Amino acid sequence: MSTSTGSSRRVLEKGPSGWLAAPALVFFLLFAIIPLFGVLFLSFTKWDGLGEIKLDGLSSWTTVLTDPVTGNALWVTAKIMFFSFIVQAPISLLLGVFTSASQKYRAALAVLYFVPLLLSSAAVAIAYKALLDPNFGLGPGLGLPFLAQDWLGNSDLVLFVVVFVIAWQFVPFHTLIYQGGVRQIPASLYEAAQIDGAGRVQQFFAITLPQLKYTIITSSTLMVVGSLAYFDLVFVLTGGGPGYSTRLLPLHMYLTGFKANDMGAASALGVILVVIGLALALLLQRLGGKNRNASQLEGA
Amino acid sequence: MASTTQIPAPPARRAALSNKQGHKHGPQAKRTKGPGRLRPNYLGGLGGWLWLAIIIVPIYYVVVTSLKNQAGFFTSNPMMPPTEPTLDNYKLVLDNDFAMYFANSLIVTVGSVVPALLVSFMAAYAIVRGKGRFLTWTNNTFLLGLAIPLHATIIPIYWMITKAHLYDTLLALILPSIAFAIPISVLILSNFMRDVPNELFESMRLDGCSDWAMMWRLALPMTRPTVVTVGIYNALGVWNGFLFPLILTQSPSTRVLPLSLWTFQGEFSVNIPAVLASVVLATLPLLVIYVVARRQLLSGLTAGFSK
Numbered sequence: 001m002s003t004s005t006g007s008s009r010r011v012l013e014k015g016p017s018g019w020l021a022a023p024a025l026v027f028f029l030l031f032a033i034i035p036l037f038g039v040l041f042l043s044f045t046k047w048d049g050l051g052e053i054k055l056d057g058l059s060s061w062t063t064v065l066t067d068p069v070t071g072n073a074l075w076v077t078a079k080i081m082f083f084s085f086i087v088q089a090p091i092s093l094l095l096g097v098f099t100s101a102s103q104k105y106r107a108a109l110a111v112l113y114f115v116p117l118l119l120s121s122a123a124v125a126i127a128y129k130a131l132l133d134p135n136f137g138l139g140p141g142l143g144l145p146f147l148a149q150d151w152l153g154n155s156d157l158v159l160f161v162v163v164f165v166i167a168w169q170f171v172p173f174h175t176l177i178y179q180g181g182v183r184q185i186p187a188s189l190y191e192a193a194q195i196d197g198a199g200r201v202q203q204f205f206a207i208t209l210p211q212l213k214y215t216i217i218t219s220s221t222l223m224v225v226g227s228l229a230y231f232d233l234v235f236v237l238t239g240g241g242p243g244y245s246t247r248l249l250p251l252h253m254y255l256t257g258f259k260a261n262d263m264g265a266a267s268a269l270g271v272i273l274v275v276i277g278l279a280l281a282l283l284l285q286r287l288g289g290k291n292r293n294a295s296q297l298e299g300a
Numbered sequence: 301m302a303s304t305t306q307i308p309a310p311p312a313r314r315a316a317l318s319n320k321q322g323h324k325h326g327p328q329a330k331r332t333k334g335p336g337r338l339r340p341n342y343l344g345g346l347g348g349w350l351w352l353a354i355i356i357v358p359i360y361y362v363v364v365t366s367l368k369n370q371a372g373f374f375t376s377n378p379m380m381p382p383t384e385p386t387l388d389n390y391k392l393v394l395d396n397d398f399a400m401y402f403a404n405s406l407i408v409t410v411g412s413v414v415p416a417l418l419v420s421f422m423a424a425y426a427i428v429r430g431k432g433r434f435l436t437w438t439n440n441t442f443l444l445g446l447a448i449p450l451h452a453t454i455i456p457i458y459w460m461i462t463k464a465h466l467y468d469t470l471l472a473l474i475l476p477s478i479a480f481a482i483p484i485s486v487l488i489l490s491n492f493m494r495d496v497p498n499e500l501f502e503s504m505r506l507d508g509c510s511d512w513a514m515m516w517r518l519a520l521p522m523t524r525p526t527v528v529t530v531g532i533y534n535a536l537g538v539w540n541g542f543l544f545p546l547i548l549t550q551s552p553s554t555r556v557l558p559l560s561l562w563t564f565q566g567e568f569s570v571n572i573p574a575v576l577a578s579v580v581l582a583t584l585p586l587l588v589i590y591v592v593a594r595r596q597l598l599s600g601l602t603a604g605f606s607k
Contacts, residue, residue, distance in 0.1 A: 016429050017426070019526045021422065021430075021434075024422065025423065025441070028442065028479050030479065031476045032445055032450055032453065032480065034456070035456035038456025039455060039456050042456060042459070053459075098347070098348050111594065113351065114601075120561070121540065121544065122561045126579055127358055130362070130365065130575065131358050131360070131361050136374065138358075142535060168355070225447070229449055230447045230547075231543055236565075250452070251336075254454070277452070278447055278448060281446075282447070
């Protein structure tokens with residue numbers, strides 16, 4: 001291997017010019033990295049979204065950090081992150097294993113499982129709003145009184161409704177990732193286990209689960225970091241309500257900036273969002289023991 | 301010395317490659333005689349059918365309701381098919397500029413994905429084949445972009461777009477969409493480009509090919525399936541995107557489909573069947589693609605995540 005790269009290095013002394021990367025870099029710097037610093041800058045200003053931007057020191061930060069709604073938004077975000085992870089992770093793992101097997105009916109089921117992937121979050125939210133209606137929705141339709149609740153108006157229930165709808169929309173995506181992961185496990189491992197007399201459950205814990213290590217890390221990272229992005233679904237489904245009971249951090253940022261016209265405070269919330277996202281991504285990579293790139297190459 | 305080190309190298313490489321191919325055949329073999337050889341898994345089957353019900357019931361409800369007239373919606377059982385199915389709701393949606401919103405979505409999607417693929421492909425090629433601190437730094441910047449929740453930057457983006465007098469234009473949606481598609485596209489494309497055997501580049505180089513020519517005549521054909529996959533992944537993201545249209549556009553003439561669902565719901569909130577018909581219509585194009593090219597679409601959805 002080392003000889004091969006040694007010889008190639010001699011032939012390819014220069015390689016392509018770095019300029020080829022310039023257009024992508026310019027776009028990314030302009031619309032992602034500069035705004036990233038921009039959000040930090042704007043958090044020290046006062047701006048209503050239309051008029052002049054005025055430097056305003058730390059006042060946005062004091063507003064945001066003393067406002068109980070911020071703490072509540074963080075708490076709601078943490079709860080949705082936690083519950084949607086513990087609901088989605090096992091279901092998608094099991095469905096991934098289930099759909100990767102050879103039976104024809106499972107392949108047919110998988111075709112239908114993936115249909116939610118085609119719907120936009122706005123479409124899913126609108127569909128569920130109608131479906132959860134206590135008078136004209138699923139409850140009266142199936143004649144099941146316990147389903148005929150004011151799901152979206154009850155502040156004790158609404159969080160779990162949101163978690164359920166998130167799972168409905170995103171479990172198919174993670175199922176797809178796990179299905180791909182399971183299909184890469186060498187068949188010989190299962191054959192050897194069967195010769196040794198291992199049952200299905202034993203095979204799952206002794207082969208499938210350890211072999212899926214990197215798939216689990218990838219899927220979990222996407223799930224946890226992705227839960228900072230459940231903006232559109234919750235925005236259309238509940239608008240953050242009733243009260244503040246589903247007002248996630250990104251939604252709180254949007255409403256503060258574009259509805260309450262306090263862009264300074266919204267920017268401070270944006271900075272908090274970036275810090276949390278980065279911290280989570282780093283933490284998950286630590287837990288995984290390898291960085292994302294390496295784990296992907298490892299799986300190849 | 302140089303010649304002796306060069307000779308054994310290619311077979312070793314080839315061995316590594318064939319090994320890899322063998323690995324790729326693995327799943328095929330597993331699928332025919334994998335865990336399926338055990339006795340039937342009743343518990344798994346039960347769970348599978350249960351999940352199907354969870355997926356299908358809402359979809360069934362949406363389709364059935366969209367075919368009811370308003371009176372039927374208020375009086376009939378919500379889960380029963382309509383006694384007099386009607387397409388009036390679809391007509392109402394189509395009469396409310398659906399075609400224009402569809403066209404807007406198409407322009408924004410194509411206008412974002414094609415440039416994003418082009419610049420990402422060039423960057424991936426430079427990162428994989430080139431050397432130097434600049435490219436390493438560029439790659440690290442893109443990797444950082446994957447870890448940041450980019451929508452946290454909507455306020456400065458809103459400011460930039462208004463300053464550039466692009467507010468309420470389709471270009472306002474296209475520009476940030478291109479930027480946000482770049483990190484994941486570069487990551488996946490470069491991962492797959494590393495698999496193109498070095499020997500192919502070397503032999504083309506010996507034939508006097510420039511790097512620019514090798515990019516189009518070797519790297520692109522070798523990674524074409526990945527380019528398609530990444531394109532689909534980005535296209536779905538842009539097509540279904542809601543946040544940028546919400547903050548960067550305003551008037552009906554620049555409205556895209558997901559936003560139109562939301563505004564339609566606001567305007568026709570009493571007419572639930574019509575609202576649900578708009579949901580069906582907005583999903584229909586992707587459903588057609590799903591039926592025609594399911595494998596491509598699904599591989600695009602997970603892009604390189606399970607590579």
